[in-house]
Structure formats: structure tokens, C-alpha cells
Amino acid sequence: MPIKSSRPDVVIPEGSVYELLFGNLDPADENRIAIIDSATGSETTYGQLKAMINAFAGALTARGVQPHDVVALHCPNTLIFAVVFHGILRAGSTVTTVGSLATAQDIEKQLRDSQAKLVITTSMLGPAGLQAAEAVGISEDNVIDLTAPAGEVTTFQSLLAEGHQPPEVQINGATHIAALPYSSGTTGNPKGVMLSHRNLGANIAQLIPALDTVGLRRDSTVMAVLPFFHIYGMNVLLNNTLAARATLVTAPKFDLPQFLELHQKHNIDFSFIAPPIAVALAKHPIVDNYDLSALKNIQSGAAPLSRELADAVEKRLNVHVVQGFGMTEASPVTHNSIWGVTPIESIGASVANTECKVVDLAQPDLPEILPPSQGDLRSAAGEMWVRGPQVMVGYLNNEEATRNTLTEDGWLRTGDVVEYDANGIVFVVDRAKELIKYKGYQVAPAELEALLLGREDISDVAVVGFTRPEDGEEVPRAFIVPQSDSAGQTLVLDPEEIMAWVAERVSGYKKVRMVEFTDAIPKSATGKILRKELKVRPVTS
Structure with missing residues (x-):
């Protein structure tokens, strides 16, 4: 039998992501700081952020952007990214996020495959976005350089200053594609992952209680250095922090001294990281030069984190470290550990409304691998499959890849090799394609x-x-x-x-x-x- 989540089910939102995050903004939260942008030093309240999102959505509509049109966003972690990303969704369009380090050739492929109608980029990341748009044949009128000198081209501030009202759009959460990030999936070339408003909203709803358990709450100040263009930064870091009404401190890229300085300056108490940052926190001598006493909780993701490395970070910084599991195709989180309850080397149990099972790599058509009889033992290793409302609609224009990844009854083949214990706690062994x-x-x-x-x-x-x-x-x-x-x-x-x-x-x-x-x-x-x-x-x- 599939392993059902031990966490209580949550109500899955059926409307838009905008409605979920900003539709019922409490007046008491309007003056709370939503985003501190380290690149500019600006502080933006939730009320101001909502107004900017609406203004940007109105500006896009005034330029002819229609619901379901794809808009490419090429921007580092800043206030601007948050406004533009949610402005696109508010307009009923689909955002395809582009990696900050992507080459012009990479961006060109993504623009062609996604059939993007508009490109929003920034000179902060160099000319790659502009070059790709030109190569694809997107007209200059449909290219926005967010941070170009005022007066030369359309900029972020000039769009907000137009003062347009947001459009009235009807969004079917289950079918309306909100985001189109690109992922290689379990193998192969990057593919457009179609994530509906319901997919993203479901994972936000699933993670609110899960992240609360590990310390992300309304009074938290959260480090935001993991890239927003990636699903982890996009829906876990950005959207769930906004859902919690906590404060984000954004950084355009990871630089260890700046990362540590921002923690010290803003008394950051919750930090999302990936294992390479954990290595730096555990081993780099410069860490001792900063006061990180406000930091209490660290959430790791994107790759497996070993017990030894987690222990080293905890002991050095006197913090709690947890880790989770996700993939772009699952919006992204399927599992998350709980400090002091689940082993740190595990990814914990599945989040609410989520099932998983483990199948034999060589014979996936056989019944799933059974759990061990005792909690301190583990099952045989196999590929983890997951099913839940956060699982993608499919890959864009790639039915074969969709069939190879999604079963007819909704199971997502993760491509990750795992073991699990009698309590449903899962341990990642490795990627199936990376096993030697x-x-x-x-x-x-x-x-x-x-x-x-x-x-x-x-x-x-x-x-x-x-x-x-x-x-x-x-x-x-x-x-x-x-x-x-x-x-x-x-x-x-x-x-x-x-x-x-x-x-x-x-x-x-x-x-x-x-x-x-x-x-x-x-x-x-x-x-x-x-x-x-x-x-x-x-x-x-």
C-alpha cells in the first residue's frame, strides 16, 4: 500500500496564487515589512508590495499581454523579481523563469520552446536576455530592461508609474498554468514544467504548517539568497515566506561574507540553504567573524544533506537544521523533516495530502517495496514515486516525456533512490541516474x-x-x-x-x-x- 502522509490534510486552494497570498491581506499586516532588498537597501511593506503587483499587472495588460500568454522573467533575487513574478500571475499570464547564469543560447532555446511573447530582463545580468530575445525575433517593444537608465527604454519604475488598474481575469486553478520553470526532470534535456495555480497554491498550503513546525513564522526574518528563478526559491522561499507574513531579506547572489553580514545586520533567524552553503557554514574560518546568534533554524534542500554535515553546522552555530525533498515537477516539496522528531539524514515524512511509494528499479510493475517490521530498520532501496495536488500538469509540448514521468493514475516517478522505515520516514540514497x-x-x-x-x-x-x-x-x-x-x-x-x-x-x-x-x-x-x-x-x- 502507498505510504499516506501522517500529517493532517489541509484545504487545497482552488483559486489563483494572487488570491491566496494577497486577496485577503489583513489590514494589520499592510504595514509589516515584506521585503528588505539588500541590493538597494529598500524596505517594502505588504501593502506596498500588493499595490506594486497590481500596478505591474495593469501595465502588462495595457501593453497587450493577455491571459495565458507566456512572459519570460530573467532577474536576480530582488524586490523587482517578486513584483514582476506576481504581476505576471495577477494578469493571468504564465511566467517562465530564466536562470541568472543562463547563456544567450540557453535563453534562446527556452524562449522558442515556451513561445514567450514578452521578455523581461535586467542589465544587472548582462546582455544575454536581450541577445536571446533578438535572436528569437521578439520586437524591441516586447523587451523590457528592468534596470536600464531611465528615459532610454521601458523600465520597472516607468511601468509602475503608468498607473494602470489590474485586469479582471478568471482563473481556473486546476488548468490555468501559472509558472513554466524548466527542468531536466529525471533525465534528458530541460523541459518546460507546467505548474498550475492549484499546483503552486497546494504546495504553499501544504508547507505553511510544515514550515511552522520547523520555525518559519509571522515574526521571522528570512534569508533569501537561493535563486527565485528556481522552484525552491520561487515557491518555498519567496511564496511561503509571504504566506507566513514574515520578512524576506533578498540577495542577488551568494557571496559568503555578504551572506553572513546580512544575517548579522538584520538579525535573520531563519535561513533557507543548499548543502554547499552548509559546507561553508561548517568549515570556513570567516564564519567566526560574524554574530549569528539570532539564527535559530536552517532549512536545507536541493540536494541530500548528510548527518555529519548537519551536525557540524548545528554545533558550530547552535541552530536547528532540517532538510526536505522536492523537485520542480512537484511544485516542489513532497517531504520535510522535523527537528528532534525525524533523523536529520532523512527527508522526513511526506507533507499533507501527499502519498509516496517505493518501487523496484528493475521491475517497477511489481508491487511496491514493503516497509520493514521495526522502526529502526529500513526497507530495500528503490525509486520513490509520489502523488498529490502539487504534482505538475505535465511537460510543455512533450507528451512522451510526460508519459515517462507521470503514470495514468497520477504517480510522479522522481528518479530518486530511497529507503524508508516502518514510520514512513524516507532516506534518499541517490539519484537513479547517478548511481555508479x-x-x-x-x-x-x-x-x-x-x-x-x-x-x-x-x-x-x-x-x-x-x-x-x-x-x-x-x-x-x-x-x-x-x-x-x-x-x-x-x-x-x-x-x-x-x-x-x-x-x-x-x-x-x-x-x-x-x-x-x-x-x-x-x-x-x-x-x-x-x-x-x-x-x-x-x-x-
């Missing part, structure tokens, strides 16, 4: 990475599979960033010693068989290791 097959055995890179990160002389690490040309065998290959000493000098490590150290702690088939040193591990904006880049690196030793 050594002599028929499956080796999880995340397990080896967690082990190596436990060493004080290692700053960061990534493990990928490498096929040896001499025998065709795939073996674990570790890329390691050495730690620096107190004088800032990089430590000199011995690859043979590291491989021997790992071999003493794992089963024989899991041993690391290649070690190479590097200055940095390539990662996405949300902290996921870019394993494809590492897999093609030539062997240096």
Missing part, C-alpha cells in the same frame, strides 16, 4: 561524498563514475577540494592515503578508486553538483 555500477553493485556517490566531507582537511568533494578504458569497468572517481590552513595555504593531501581511509570505512565494492584535486566543484545556482562537467574531465593522474 561497479561489478554489478550499485554505489551511491552521495554516501561517499558525505563520508569524505567528514574529514577536516577536505573542503568540498564530488564523486562520479569513470569508465576505465582498460577493462570497461565503471569506478568511483572523487574530485576533492583541499581545506586551507589558518594562514590561507591549501593543504597538501595524499590521494593514496585518502583512498585507503575510505576503504577502511566502506564495503569493498564502494571504495574510491581514483582521487583528483581541484580548486572548486562545479555546481548549479541551487547547489546541485554538475556531474556531467566532471564526468568529461580528462584524467590528470
